[in-house]
Each structure stands twice: as structure tokens, then as C-alpha cells.
Amino acid sequence: MGAGLRQDGSQPVRLIRLIFPRMLQVGRDVVDAFLPPLCPGCGCIVQGRSLFNLCDACSNAVIACGEPACLCCGAPVLESCICGQAGSLHFDAARSAFVWSGPVRDTVLSLKYSRHWELADEMGRIMAASWRQSGLPVPDLVTAVPLSPRRYLSRGYNQAGLLAARFSTSVGVACDVSLLCRTHFASSTRGAGRDERRAQVAGAFAMRAGRKVDKMNVILVDDVLTTGSTASECARVLKSGGAGRVDVVTFARAVKGL
Numbered sequence: 001m002g003a004g005l006r007q008d009g010s011q012p013v014r015l016i017r018l019i020f021p022r023m024l025q026v027g028r029d030v031v032d033a034f035l036p037p038l039c040p041g042c043g044c045i046v047q048g049r050s051l052f053n054l055c056d057a058c059s060n061a062v063i064a065c066g067e068p069a070c071l072c073c074g075a076p077v078l079e080s081c082i083c084g085q086a087g088s089l090h091f092d093a094a095r096s097a098f099v100w101s102g103p104v105r106d107t108v109l110s111l112k113y114s115r116h117w118e119l120a121d122e123m124g125r126i127m128a129a130s131w132r133q134s135g136l137p138v139p140d141l142v143t144a145v146p147l148s149p150r151r152y153l154s155r156g157y158n159q160a161g162l163l164a165a166r167f168s169t170s171v172g173v174a175c176d177v178s179l180l181c182r183t184h185f186a187s188s189t190r191g192a193g194r195d196e197r198r199a200q201v202a203g204a205f206a207m208r209a210g211r212k213v214d215k216m217n218v219i220l221v222d223d224v225l226t227t228g229s230t231a232s233e234c235a236r237v238l239k240s241g242g243a244g245r246v247d248v249v250t251f252a253r254a255v256k257g258l
Contacts, residue, residue, distance in 0.1 A: 041103035091235035096253035124166025142168040164221035
């Protein structure tokens, strides 16, 4: 199809890119009408609409981070504070909506590995609500932790980018999900310890040529905050590029014992 249509006055957009999301939503509505959604936490059938299609039992198992015990890293309990553990954190503050456990973990993994892109819409809105309650400064720009080109090609999308786009829409702030890029491929940090994570992400990010963040307040979005190593390295790069402040917002965060 033709590429005459343009988005934001500059980027050509093929008609199929405009039509496909609508077709996809219609398809999901038809499937939902005949096949009730399954709870991502336990796999049982969920009747009616609910948060992330969680059943009542799994919904009750969701743990909100609530008021942070540490105003810097946003840890809900001091035992899970990463400020001292991660060395010098380069971001100014971090906040998360939920504790990384049970149904929340299943929801994130469904978005990340099972192509349930529709989850990002509700997740991003909740992250925006969590940010509003935090009292952190209003950002000038929202961005996302990038994937390596290899992982992006294999997965087909960046879950952090999807969350950042929905988050920015909810808070009414411009979003540039391609502000940062990976400079080299690193093995997955999933299950890695603090020191290993720091070593893996050291020097792994850079700002794309031509991007400017001079004196801007930037919010960096990701799905999960664990040791803070990845977020800290991204924040270091942003501040080296001129950002005045970098805050981190994630959907979930790891908490000791949960």
C-alpha cells in the first residue's frame, strides 16, 4: 500500500500500519466473545473484565509497592533498598507500582515473552498513576531502556518501549523510545547477581546521534527494577548527554523474601 500518509509531518507511514492495529483489536474482541480469557496467574477462565484478566484469587495476591521506605530507590521496605548495594546510583529516584511476585511476575512475563502487547496499555496507565502519587518532578521527556538489535529482532518489540509510550500518553509528556541504544550485545541479566549485572551493562548504552536532553528532566521506563544496575547505567549516559535529572519508573520491583 502507498506510503503517502505521514505521521507528525515527517515519517512516512504505510496504510497497513494504520489498519493492522484496528484489525488486531477486532480479532481479539471476536476471540474473547467465544473464548473467555485465561488468568495469566493460574490459567483458569476469567468471566468478565478484570485487571490484566486476573481471576479474583490472583487479584488478591497482587502486592502494591505503596509508600516507599527509601525515597531514592523506592524500596517498599528498607531490607530491599539498593542504594548502598548498587554502589553509586546515577538516577535520582525510582518508583514502581507493584512488587515482583506471583501474578505480577506472570503479567510482566506475558508481555515480555508471549506477545501479549495489549497488557502494556493498562500497565502503562497504572505506572502513570503510581508516578503521580510519588510527587516526583514533572518530566520533559520519557524514554525506555533499549533492547539489543539481536533481541529486538528475535522478539519483535521492546516491552519497555510499549510501556513508555503508554506512560507518556497518560502523563501528557513527549516520548522518545529510541533515545538510547545498545552499543553491544550482552547476555540476559535474568537470574544474575548484582556484580554480574553491573559488569554486563557497563558501557552497554549510548545516546543516538543528534538527540539532545540538555538540562531536561527525563523519566526512564522499564518493566522491572532488580538491582538497579541497568537503570543506573542508562541514567549515567543520559546525564553525560546533559540531562539535569533522571527518574526511573517501572511496573514492578524485586523485594527480598517475595
